[in-house]
Amino acid sequence: MDEPSSPAPGGCRYSLEAAGEAWSWRLTTPQGAILGGLAPDPMTARRSAVFAAFAATALERTRLRRF
Numbered sequence: 834m835d836e837p838s839s840p841a842p843g844g845c846r847y848s849l850e851a852a853g854e855a856w857s858w859r860l861t862t863p864q865g866a867i868l869g870g871l872a873p874d875p876m877t878a879r880r881s882a883v884f885a886a887f888a889a890t891a892l893e894r895t896r897l898r899r900f
Contacts, residue, residue, distance in 0.1 A: 843890030847882035849875055858882040862889050 838848045844863040856878035859869040872878035
């Protein structure tokens with residue numbers, strides 16, 4: 834069972850896909866960067882994608898900050 838693209842924090846979108854005995858997650862940021870990984874179950878894959886969204890948006894905010 835695949836999950837269509839869903840919204841995530843910071844304007845990111847993620848999708849989940851069954852990959853054999855694991856689940857693959859894919860995150861796309863508003864800037865077009867694509868991040869992804871594998872997880873043992875759909876709930877962990879979803880949490881991993883959301884965590885990656887928080888991390889990616891925090892890094893983008895830091896990059897844009899001027900000191």
